[in-house]
Amino acid sequence: MKLIKDFEQNWDKNIALPPGTVVLTACSGGIDSLALLDILDRLQDRLGIRVCAAHFEHGIRGGASVADAAFVRDFCRQRHVPCFMGAANVPAEAAAARESLETAARRLRYGFLHQIKEQLAAETANGTVVIATAHHGDDQAETVLLHLLRGSGVKGLAGMRPRQGDIIRPLLFADKEKLTAYCALRELNPRHDATNDEADCTRNKLRLELLPVLQREYNPAVKTALRQMAALAAADEDFLQQAAENARAELVQTIPNGSSCSCRSLLQCHLSVQRRLVQQLGAVLSGCWLPFNQVEAVLQLVKRGITGSSLELPFDLRAKISYEFLYIIKKTISFSENDDKMDIVEGCAKTTVIPLEIPGLTILPDGSSIAAEVSGTLPDFSDGRKAIYGDLDKCRQPLLLRHRLPGDRIRLPNGHKKLKDFLIDSKIAREERDKLWLVVSGEDILCLAGGRRFAEALADEHTKRFFILYYT
DSSP, X not given: OHHHHHHHHHHHHHXXXXXXXXXXXXXXSSHHHHHHXXXXXXXXXXXXXXXXXXXXXXXSSTHHHHHHHHHHHHHHHHTTOOEEEEEOOHHHHHHHHTOOHXXXXXXXXXXXXXXXXXXXXXXXXXXXXXXXXXXXXXXXXXXXXXXXXXXXXXXXXXXXXXXXXXXXXXXXXXXXXXXHHHHHHHTOXXXXXXXXXXXXXXXXXXIXXXXXXXXXXXXXXXXXXXXXXXXXHHHHHXXXXXXXXHXXXXXXXXXXXXEEEEHHHHXXXXXXXXXXXXXXXXXXXXXXXXXXXXXXXXXXXXXXXXXXXXXXXXXXXXXXEETTEEEEEETTSOOOTTGGGOBOOTTOTTXXXXXXXXXXXXXXXXXXXXXXXXXXXXXXXXXXXXXXXXXXXXXXXXXXXXXXXXXXXEEETTEEEEHHHHHHHTTOOHHHHTTOOXXXXXXXXXXXXXXXXXXXXXXXXXXXXXXXXXXX
């Protein structure tokens, strides 16, 4: 039979499970799931798998639903296929959770399937158990069209995958007509769910009303076209997601309360990667994908790059800009741009400070760094390296790094001056002033990191220990 041959080819290409894998097959008793269970049962030796069945009775259709459960149980008993039965009052559960009947049914059904999967995994030698569902080519076409109508991106247009985590869908290559013919040829006598004939939910309306119009008025092969679109989109989505993963590995730093990324580096990525990267940062913290409008709002926040600006996001998340870095954090966890290295110290009540590793290397939140040395003599700077140095014994310990504060004053060779006035006289742009790092000793400002050295703790002929700072 051609369907069996096509099934084997599709299995080898898209699924190919390790030998001995247990395949827990969700079976409602309808055409699709009964055909899948029968095919898998016939091909157990060829595919190197063990087949079990699972049926979940939703409590929606009264006696007909109970009869479906009895049919699946008898079908499995006759073929010596282990069968697990589950049940729930889905209408009551949906009302209690304020969900649609369709959403509650799916949640409870998959919860039952995963519960049985975990039970089987504990009893299986190699522990490999997957759940097989009977989604077929027509279901794929409906899914893609549904996502298209909802304004989904490439991820949604990719539809369902043949293998996704612990779920396999071995029938995505076949349409409903072929499965119906298979059941007739095998005399399987599947059950019929009358609720599928009612246009009372979005998917049923799409299948019963919209797709027939598209086939009749626009393209007789619209289902095939939609399945082809899914195949093309799936390959593109995998490529783009991998590009985003690569960018995340290169650009993103993990902090205890979330993740951070250089705004400049993010904006240098392709827009497609930018969007996926923002979605990934949110998904890592919440397990959910941010909506399109929220992703765009985050990127607008990044483009403006205003320190202190923030955006409240769904799933208890917040996006924040701080000194040219984007932070996506959990709102329930306190925020610190430099992880546990930052602290509030006396005299710096409105800023955060970082202890300077001396000797050592201090990495700053904006990606810059300061390498610090302690030496009894000054090195030879003829190699072109620029450094700031001074007398370590004249400094209060520890040396700290911070941004400017209102009222900051510096000491120059000809007297004291407000730091604000010095920055203005030095023609440093207003938006850059709050980004500058200051090296401080107590309340004394020693220098601008990588810039001007002031007149505190200057080295002289009596200096025994020099501090030497290299800013990158």
